[in-house]
Amino acid sequence: MNNDAHHPESVPDLRMLSAFVDDELSERDTAAVREHLAHDEQAAAQVAAWRAQKAALRALCGATPHDTQFVVVRSRSPWWRRTAIAACWLVAGAGLALVLQPLVPRLTGGETMSFARRADIAYAVYTPEKRHPVEVAAAEEEHLINWLSKRLDRQLSVPSLQEYGYSLVGGRLLPGEAGPAAQFMYENQTGARLTLYVTGVPKDETAFRLFRDGNRRTFYWVNDGMGYALSGPIAEGKLRSIAIDVCSALGGRPEAWQ
Template identity: 75%
Template sequence: MSHDDPDPAFPNPPDPRTLSAFVDDALPERERAAVLAYLELDARAAAQVADWRRQKAALQALCGAPERNEPVFMVVRTPSPWWRRAGLAACWLGVGAGLTLALGPLASRLPGGWGGFGGWNGSDTISFARRADIAYAVYTPERRHPVEVAATEEEHLINWLSKRLNRPLSVPSLQEYGYSLVGGRLLPGEAGPAAQFMYENTTGARLTLYVTGIARDETAFRLLRDGNRRTFYWVSDHMGYALSGPISEGKLREIAIDVCSDLGGKPESWQ
């Protein structure tokens, strides 16, 4: 049987979202039984489900297993599931980290620093800023499940991520700039967990704040550009912060300064 010639017993075979819910064990028992019966007849669909399960398991292992009773949302958008794109992004993060280590000694000799980082030569800092930019590109296009925990559970979100990063976290308000908190998620960082908080305005434009531990303690403030995306990033008290979005550099810098102040940093020390 093929998808082009469906079995008469299944005139409406399960679509990718239903198969995704099956992988996540999120279907009612009756629907789950129907999908199982369908997969027994469609070898190609069964192989695809098995492939998604392997990718999901690999991504969960990379990010860390969720706490018991913690919500985990998985979503598939035709033609590929989001964890495939996230997995690819994680692979690129690893490649980027390797290139950073390899090219780090050359960065200080390049005019203006390497790749638009404004001359900040700490390889761990470059890596966390790049991770923040990639995380923005991967997760902000999601419409239905852009975050793991929604803003309606803000207290739970903060407590969960604070526990995973082993440091008290807070979420700055961006309401004065027209952005409301959407929620947040846990991500793999360079040397441990990282957190991403997502904001959205009334037109649907989004900003993200990426937070992770950093070995060194800098006071510099730098800008990373990638296409129409910009990321202002800084380190304060051994924590790296990166604010990413597609808005103008001047406006993003203004917001970043306020965020730094709200989080206990000292933007007045930036040069």
């Protein structure tokens, strides 16, 4: 793809967003698209959906990253590659709903369950990423916190998980159900990752609950109009202990749940 045709100062079109998902843009254009996504929830949701579909397609067809590129313009790949990709998409069309079903928010469980499922989706989509797991790295933690605090209209803080062997990787802005949401990602020395999802919620409550999806677990709670969800594949008891400490560090009252 010819990066010279892109104009980062303008609103990214579908081709540019597609190239962003496929890591085909220059560093300058990549930075420009990330900046745009931070202010355009619809475009951010489109990018997140493409990434989820791309991961599902790989799982269904065993395709390589090259084969799962979202090419909006006419492909120049050999006809046999295009045929193979098209066949794979046919299989994906039949099986994609089954693969993604656990990732789709089910809104019948109430507001709290909804944001917990969104946190689980965000964990499933972004933690496998090797090159771009976050938008802003931990090296720019002050900027990350200020940026996300401004977008969520709430002063945020990032609790330390060093006690449990997890270091901050960074964070990103996500579209929530009723407004923006933030995801902070942590990683230990073995590469295992945890995420803390934060978003505004329309009602307050004191419940501390667990949501499971396969080997992923999410402890979630609401405090002072904000919903928090800590997600990861670690043992339930350990994740609960970490979640209680995180809740306390963020001003909650976890003693009421123990």
